[in-house]
Amino acid sequence: MYAHSIGGTRFSFPDLKTLLARATPHRSGDVLAGVAATTMAERVAAQMALADLPLKTFLSEAIVPYETDEVTRLIVDTHDLSAFARIAHLTVGGLRDWLLSDEADSAVLAAIAPGLTPEMAAAVSKICRAQDLILIAAKCHVTTAFRDTIGLPGRLASRLQPNHxxxxxxxxxASIVDGLLLGCGDAVIGINPASDSPQRVHDLLSMLDDLRQRLEVPTQSCVLTHVTTAIDLMAGGTPVDLVFQSIAGTEATNTSFGFSLATLQEAHEAALALKRGTVGDNVMYFETGQGSALSADAHHGCDQQTIEARAYAVARRFSPLLVNTVVGFIGPEYLYNGKEIIRAGLEDHFCAKLLGVPMGCDVCYTNHAEADQDDMDLLMTSLSAAGLTFIMGIPGADDVMLGYQSTSFHDVLALRQMLGLKPAPEFASWLDRVGLTDAAGRVRPLDMPERFQTLLTAA
Amino acid sequence: MSIDRFETLRKFTAARIGLGRSGPGIATPDHLAFRAAHALARDAVHTELDLAALAASLSPLGLPVLRVESRAPDQQTYLTRPDFGRRLSDASVTALQAREQGEEIAVLVAGGLSAFATASHAANLLALLVPGFRQAGLTVGPICIAPRGRVALGDEVGALLGARLVLVLIGERPGLSSPDSLGAYITVAPRLGRTDADRNCISNIRPEGMVLAEAARRILWLTDQAMTRGISGVSLKDDSDRVLLAASAQGQLLTG
Structure with missing residues (x-):
């Protein structure tokens, strides 16, 4: 039982998961789940009670039962007590103050990451203002590599998303060429296929691999198919760089997605065995997003942001190259409008970076959400200031296959110019080598390089 | 970059490639064209499905057409309460319980997030599918239509009708250049509590996307496999391409 009084009223919360849920900034998905605070005062009372909570509480009270949930078992069994020692004396409120302090620099934050549980990260995020979420995340550096190096300070990578x-x-x-000419694709060239047919996925992966080799571009490719399809394809000799899977923070949700941790383990080992990376061996690409557990009716009475943070425990287990919160894709029943999408995007990035996960963001919205491109501009700019690992690059921000709006190749250029950010170093060198950038490193509007012309003529 | 080069490429994709640049930004005409497309899509989301017109378009199939209601009373509630869209109203439960059971395949047609898609393509797609089902020796019917149903509403419909498989045709959320995209979901042994892992999905069914004939071919292949093997979802891979390629290699398609 947790309680706090505010404005002369005493609010009590029967257990940890209820306290976390009531403390969460308003979003439609928590209202839908029936776990949200019903008044603003109740929400802040919960935040105050949460701020007083010792971090050690999270080591003794599970929000999803250990016995029936393998994600909880993963979190508990892999918790690093020696990394936790440095912050073990703190409350949630004390953790916020400490994270903001100069003592918590990049090296220290990296060192304590294995000692943080997703629930601790989620808890502190709930009492942070947006500025805190940006400021603290900007101090967290998570670097990964495959054919280029992702996540270095001062860099912003992009996933080229050429869906059809x-x-x-x-x-x-055609979309890939447009994106490469605009300096995008250093995180991955990643296609969401319209069909999960193994033959189709094989053909697309083969095409991407051929293209990459012909252009000698230092990046990786991915067709975002189900992990079990990728396992079969790898066994059959298909050129798989990165294994993709949508993941979530409860076992029941992952079961509804058709996989278990053992499936990911099998895929991870199979992809590592291919040894296709040149500068690193991070071979997994995960996507997440608040609301997926509730959507699968597998949220265990928890709020969607806490469950989302638990997905990052799944991710970090398999040392991914990239993780991507597809923040506004799920729709207004989970994140109603631009304000809720912006807050959720900042929270997801913050929690992931605290936990040591290379987080990018599909800054996006659907046509049935109360949001527009102005909201996306605010989120992508805030996230880039926070050190976001990568964003999507889509022709004109309009995904003609998935039917939603994300960020454009031009947005990537704008953010890099606005904040002085550069592509991944190996990719930046390639852009320079093929003549796409000027002396200042800016992508310039130019005639198409000859090898691109050859490629298109062949098509 | 010459504009002509992208003119050539645009015939391959509706994606917004080769947009004008103003520094790092998008040039004004392309910027405002995007806003216009978003405005049209936003307006489409809030349009309701015309049930009478849909029922009329389904009548040539010669199958009973039943109106059912989800628990979402209006479009705004439907958008924010997916749980209401997944369950039948009490009246619709009673109505389906009162029916004689026995057909193997039940069909649910729902407006989803684009009534425009459902109104445009559902009847035409079923006109290809129903004869295919019959040819495969499968019985089908009735066709239930719901203005504000989610995919999982089909589980309850299929269970109440005692169907072995439920096919849900539903308007997908509209994209800027695809306001009329239909989705098809196949679930074996429908009952409450089925999850997305139990379903096979064919999405983006529309003339400029997955054309109706191709969608019908895939749905019939998946339905046949699902009925024969008693599985659907992640354990049933859409290998219809491989079958097609194998058939092509044997010259069967060249003569047919």
């Missing part, structure tokens, strides 16, 4: 409604190879190629 029928997976038409020429249509996909």
């Amino acid at each position: 409604p029928t997976d038409d190879p020429k249509g996909i190629l």
Whole structure:
């Protein structure tokens, strides 16, 4: 039982998960789940009670039962007590103050990451203002590598997302060329296929691999198919760089996605065995997003942001190259409007970076959400200031296959110019080598380099 | 970058490639064209499905058409309460319980997030599917139509009708250049509590996306496999391409 009084009223919360849920800034998904605070005063009372809570509480009270949930078991069994020692004396409120302090520099934050549980990260995020979420995340550096190096300070990478409604190879190629000419694709060239057919996925992966080799571009490719399909394809010799899977923070949600931790383990080992990376061996690409557990009716009475943070425990277990919170994709029943999407995006990035996860963000919204491109501009700019690992690059921000709006190749250019950010170093060198950047490193509007022209003629 | 080069590429994709640049930004005409497309999509989301017109378009199939209601009373509630859209109203439960059971395949047609998609393509797609089902020796019907149903509403519909498989056709959320995209979901042994892992999905069904004939071919292949093997979802891979390629290699398609 937790309690706090505010404005002469005493609010009590029967258990930890209820306290966390009531302390969460307002979002439609928690209202839908029936776990949100019902008044603003109750919400702040919960935040005050949460601030007083010793971090050690999280080591003794599970919000999803250990016995029936393998994500909880993963979190508990891999918790690093020696890394936790430095912050073990703190409350949640004390952790916020400490994270903001000069003592918590990049090296110290990296050192304590294995001692933080997702629930601790979620808890402190709930009492942070947006500025805190940006400031603290900006101090966290998570670096990964495959054919180029992702996450270095002063860099902003992009996933080139050349989706096509029928997976038409020429249509996909047209979008890839547009993106490369605008300096995008250093995080990954990643296609969401319209069909999960193994043959189709094989054909697309083969095409991407051929393209990468012909252009000698230091990046990696991915077709975002189910992990079990990727396992089969790897066994059959398909050129798989990164294994993709959508993941969530409870076992029941992951079961509804059709996989278990053992499945990810199998895929991780198979991808490592291919040894396709040149500068690193981070071979996994995960996507997450608040609301997926509730959508699968597998949230265990927890708020969606806390469950989301638990997905990062799943991610970090498999040392991914990239993790991407697809923040506004799920729709207004979980994040109603621009304000809720912006807050959620900042929280997801903050929690992931605290936990040592290379977080990018699909800054996005659907046409049934109360949001528009102005909201996306605010989120992508805030996240870039916070040291975001990567964003999406999509022609004109309009995904013609998935039917939602994200960020454009031009947005990537704008953010890099605005904040002085550069692409991944190996990719930046390539852009320079093929003549796409000027002396200042800016991508310039130019005639198409000859090898691109050859490529298109062949198509 | 010459504009002509992208003119050539645009015939391959509706994606917004080769946009004008103003520094790092998008040039004004392309910027405002995007706003216009978003405005049209926003307006489309809030349009309701015309049930009478849909029922009329389904009548040539010669199958009973039943109106069912989810628990979402209006479009705004439907958008924010997916749980209401996944369950039948008490009246619809009673109505389906009162029916004689026995058909193997039940069909639910729902407006989803684009009534425009459902109104445009559902009847045409079923006109390809229903004869295919019959040819495969499967019985089908009735066709239930729901203005504000989610995919999982099909589980309750299929269970109450005693169907072995439920096919849900539903309007997908509209994109800027795809306001009329239909989705098809196949679930074997429908009952409450089924999850997305139990379903096979064919999405983006529309003339400029997955054309209706191709969608029908995939749905019939998946339905046949699902009925034969008693599985759907992640354990049933859409290998219809491989089958097609194998058939093509044997010259069967060249003569057919």
